[in-house]
Amino acid sequence: MRLQRILPLLLALLLLAGCASVPQHKVHYRLIEAQSGRLTTGKAILLPLKIKVKEMTASGITEVVPTWTEVGNNNFSASLQRNQQTLFGNMTWVNPPALDEAEATLLDQHIALNETVVSNAVAVTNALSGNAWTHKRKHFDYSIGPGLAFLADRTGADKAILVMGEDVRSSGGRKAAFVVLAAFGVGIPLGHAVTFANIIDLRSGDILWMNQHVSVGELGYLDGKHTDRIVQDLFKEYPGIDSYRQWLANSK
Numbered sequence: 001m002r003l004q005r006i007l008p009l010l011l012a013l014l015l016l017a018g019c020a021s022v023p024q025h026k027v028h029y030r031l032i033e034a035q036s037g038r039l040t041t042g043k044a045i046l047l048p049l050k051i052k053v054k055e056m057t058a059s060g061i062t063e064v065v066p067t068w069t070e071v072g073n074n075n076f077s078a079s080l081q082r083n084q085q086t087l088f089g090n091m092t093w094v095n096p097p098a099l100d101e102a103e104a105t106l107l108d109q110h111i112a113l114n115e116t117v118v119s120n121a122v123a124v125t126n127a128l129s130g131n132a133w134t135h136k137r138k139h140f141d142y143s144i145g146p147g148l149a150f151l152a153d154r155t156g157a158d159k160a161i162l163v164m165g166e167d168v169r170s171s172g173g174r175k176a177a178f179v180v181l182a183a184f185g186v187g188i189p190l191g192h193a194v195t196f197a198n199i200i201d202l203r204s205g206d207i208l209w210m211n212q213h214v215s216v217g218e219l220g221y222l223d224g225k226h227t228d229r230i231v232q233d234l235f236k237e238y239p240g241i242d243s244y245r246q247w248l249a250n251s252k
Contacts, residue, residue: 055168
C-alpha cells in the first residue's frame with residue numbers, strides 16, 4: 001500500500017480530525033513503557049527525502065514534474081533545517097556518509113520499504129480502522145528491519161528521520177474544467193498534498209514515531225513558507241509520548 005492508495009482514507013480522517021479520539025501520531029510501545037527520552041536526545045541522520053510534485057490533467061491523470069519535484073525537495077530540506085532546533089529538542093543531526101553503489105541500493109530499498117510499512121501502519125492504526133486494529137494502536141510495533149544498521153556504524157547516529165509525500169497540482173485545463181463543471185453543480189478535486197514523516201531506530205529498524213499531514217488545495221511543496229507550515233504541523237506533537245500515554249490510560 002502506497003500514499004495514493006490511502007488518500008481517500010486520509011481525506012476522511014482530515015474531516016473527522018476534530019472529533020477523533022485516537023492520537024494522529026504514533027509512538028513505539030517501547031518508548032511508552034520506557035526510554036522516552038530517546039526521541040529528544042542522541043544523534044539523527046536525515047535520509048534522502050522521497051518527495052514528488054505532480055500535475056493533474058483535466059481528465060484526472062497525474063504525472064511527476066521533475067523541475068517541480070526538485071523545488072519541492074529543496075524546500076522541504078530547507079524547512080527541516082530551519083525548524084530543526086525548535087521541533088527536535090536536544091537531538092543532534094549528523095551528516096550522511098558517502099555510500100558505495102551497494103550501500104546506496106540498500107538505502108533506496110529500505111526507503112521504499114519504509115513507505116510501504118508506514119502507509120500500511122497509517123491505514124490500520126487510524127481512528128476509522130475499527131476495534132479489530134485497536135491492539136496495533138495500543139501496541140505500536142512496526143519495523144523495517146535492521147538493514148540500515150551500517151549507517152549507525154558509519155555516523156554514530158542512533159536514529160534516522162524520513163519524510164515522504166506527494167503534492168498533486170491541477171493543470172490549467174483541470175482548473176478550467178472545474179469552473180465549467182461547477183456551473184452544473186459538479187465538483188472535481190483540484191489537488192492535494194499528503195506528507196508522512198517517521199523516525200526509525202537505525203539498529204533495529206523499529207519505527208519509533210510517525211505522523212501524517214494532509215492538505216487539500218491549501219498548502220503545497222512549491223512554496224517554502226508552505227513547507228515550513230507542513231513540517232511544523234507534522235512535528236508539532238513531537239515527541240508526544242505523554243499525550244499517547246494519557247490516551248492509552250483513558251482507553252483501558
